[in-house]
Amino acid sequence: MKNSLNLDKKANFRIPGLDALRGIAxxxxxxxxxxxYFDAGPNFLILQPFYNGAPFFVDLFFILSGFLLTQVYSHIKSYRELLIRRIARLFPLQWLSLILVMLGQYYYKLIYGTPFIYTFNDIYHFMLNIFLLQQTGLQKGFSFNGPSWSISVEWIINLIFFIFINKSKRLIIASLILIASSLILIVAFVGNLTYLTKLFGFLDTGLLKA
Structure with a gap:
């Protein structure tokens, strides 16, 4: 009975301050x-941090997710159960938004003769979106609901993250490897390390619980 209560408590784990941060992000x-999208900037002086700070807010989401997922799911030992719970959390909303955006794209092109922002709205990219693979290197570009790229990245990171979530030593080793790899990449290349930094941030914050 006590264990059941503990599991329920973990499943409903919330930190109001972090909820507020997520809301701001x-x-x-x-x-x-x-x-x-609309090339509009009302109240620019006041809202400028929001107009220019999107990368920071996205990174904040990933960092908070690393901490919160560790708190909520660390009691689950089965990788299969972890995946089922995460699929139930991510995929239904992804599918709903995909259908709505697909309909919107269809009618927009019907009226204006051109897609709205994103052009790769074909069957191939639709299937990538169905399986949350639209930002894995398989895509030709952004498609349908472009901002959902972050959900695709989160899903792939989840698949890796859940391997380490119950294994603190492995988590530490993985984080050290990622740190070393990132330093090597920074020295070797001057380019976009966005995905690497998100992966590192997502994994590393799990150490806060250990």
Whole structure:
């Protein structure tokens, strides 16, 4: 009975301060996309941090996710159960938004003769979106609901993260490897290390629980 209560407590784990941070980050991302898509910047002096800070807000989401997922799912020993729970969390909303955006894209192109922002709205990219693979290197570009790229990245990171979630030593080793790899890449290349930094941030924050 006690164990059951502990599991329920973990499943409903919340930290109000972190919820507030997530809310601010979500608002920041929404304001950025409004600014980006509609080329509008009302109250620019006040909202400038939101217009320019989208990468920071996305990184914040990934870092918070690393901590919160460790807290919520660390009691689950089965990799299969972890995947089922995460699929139930991510995929239904992804499918709903994909269908809505697909319909919106269809009618927009019907009216204006051109896609809205994203052009790779074909069957191939639709299937990538169905399986949350639209930002894995298999894509030709952004498609349908472009901002859902972060959900695709999160899903792939989840698959890796859940391998280490119950194994603190492995988590530490993995984090050290990622640190070393990132330093090597920084020295070897001057380019976009976005995915690497997100992967590292997502894994490393799990150490806060250990």
């Amino acid at each position: 979500a608002l920041g991302v929404a304001i950025f996309h409004f600014h980006y």
